[in-house]
Amino acid sequence: MLEKVLVNxxxxxxxCDISTIGNGLINNTWLLISKNQTYILQRVNNDVFIHPEDxxxxxLLVTNYxxxxxxxxxFVSPIKALNGKTMIFVEKEGYFRMFPxxxxxxxxxxxxxxxQxxxxxxxxxxxxxxxxxxSLKEFKIVIPDFHNLSLRFQQFKMAIKNASSTRIDQAQTSIDYLLRQEIIVNEYEHIVQNNLLKYRITHYDTKISNVLFTQNDENLCVIDLDTIMPGYFISDVGDMIRTYVCPVTEEEPNIEKIIFREDYFEEILHGYLEQMKNDLTDTEIGYIVYSGKFxxxxxxxRFLTDYLNNDIYYGAKYEQNNLVRTNNQIALLKKLIEKESQLNQIVINVCKKLNS
Incomplete structure (x- = not known):
């Protein structure tokens, strides 16, 4: 398969030597070593990204800017193929691009x-x-409604309506808890309806594996730009909070291992606000803790919706995998809510320190 790709x-x-790398759920990634040159080759999942050309x-807009x-x-830019394009389509194989x-x-x-x-x-x-x-006008929306919480909540309620009685019974406690937290959805709708946050270029996938580091744990650059498009800062800061403050991933079934590390939260703020303190409004800064809840x-x-829909989106390594993922995130949400006033004070303290 890759022979047809590499000829381009x-x-x-x-x-060349070829090995599979990465643990992403969406795209396939390979490491290539050819004539003392090393490359990253990636196939874009066009079931998730309906229009890979977007x-x-x-x-390219970001690269040129x-x-x-x-x-x-x-900044790591894609390599041009022999036809001058930075993304190629190979019949029956899909869409590919290469990076140094x-x-x-x-x-x-x-x-x-x-x-870190x-x-x-x-x-x-x-x-x-x-x-x-x-300028945002030439950017494409690569995944429509990706972080539209109103739509995700409606999809959740529809999944409850259509799910099997067996899965409803197994997930009832989780369903009830998440429905009781509808206030988080209401706050999102208040934000959108009142234009409280600036519309800006957003990465949309700020897990730590999307940063390249030196061997001394200093950042080199941001990578994996598949989801960059206009959005709100709460998507980026919120996902950093979601994925950095807990020592275990969403796959962890043992709820006792799920904690909220305040020192990690504080360092997220230090790093992000050092760069963005003059770009975020006071209103936006007031939504930093909410971004984690969001x-x-x-x-x-989303995990529970997929579980109720028989695991058609994320897939499952075992029967209740998506329910385990759901309960993992519920436990983390509870930890955040317990510490909410404390976390808001950390935001205030960090802002004071950076402004002094």
Whole structure:
């Protein structure tokens, strides 16, 4: 299969070493070593991204903007194929693109220190800040309604209506809890209806594995730009909170292991606000803690929706995998809500420190 792809880049499959890398649920990724050059090859999942060419459009807009306005900003751009395009289509195989491999870099699958939280948040903050003046009009919406919480909540309620009695019984406690938290949806709708947050370029997938690090845990650059499109900062900051503050992933079935690490939360704020403090409004800063609730809650209802729909989106490694994921996120949401006033005070303290 890859032979048909690599010929588009002038690479002979039989003269390179190829290995599968990454643990992403969406795209397939390979590491290629050819004639002392190393590359990353990726196949874009066009079941999730209906129009892969829109991803290419958005990445090229960002690439060209950085080259023109911030030529010293380190950014990994896609490599052009022999036809001059940065994304190719191979019949019966799909859409592919290639990137240069950054030597002496590493990715981190789970946040292991407050410093890593700081560095990743700083990277995403700088990325967003540098793009603060880019025109949004030519950007495509690669996944419509991706973080539309109102729609996700409606899909959740529809799944409850259509689910089997067996799955409803197994998930009833989780269903009841998430329905009682509808106030999070109401707040999102209040934000949207009153234009409380600025519409800006958003990464939409700020897990720590989407930052390249040096061997000394300093950030090099942001990667995986498939989901960049206009949106709200709560998507990026909220997903950093969701994925950095807990020492275990959403796959962890043992609820006792789920904790909310305040020092990691504080370092997210330090890193992000060092870059974005002059770009966020006071209203937006007031929604930082809410951003965590927003993303954790949305991920919980998406997992539970999929469970009730018989695991058709995320898939499942075992029968109740998506219910386990749901309860994991519910536990994290509860931890955040318990500490909410404390976390708001941390926001105030960090802002004071950065402004002093």
């Amino acid at each position: 880049y002038g690479i002979d499959k039989f003269q 991803i290419d459009n958005n990445i 950085f080259k023109k306005n911030y030529p010293d900003y380190f 491999y950054v030597k002496n870099s590493k990715t981190i699958l789970a946040t292991q220190s407050p410093k 939280s700081y560095e990743a948040a700083k990277a995403f903050g700088k990325f967003t800040k540098l793009l603060s003046n880019i 993303m954790i809650y949305m991920q919980a209802i």
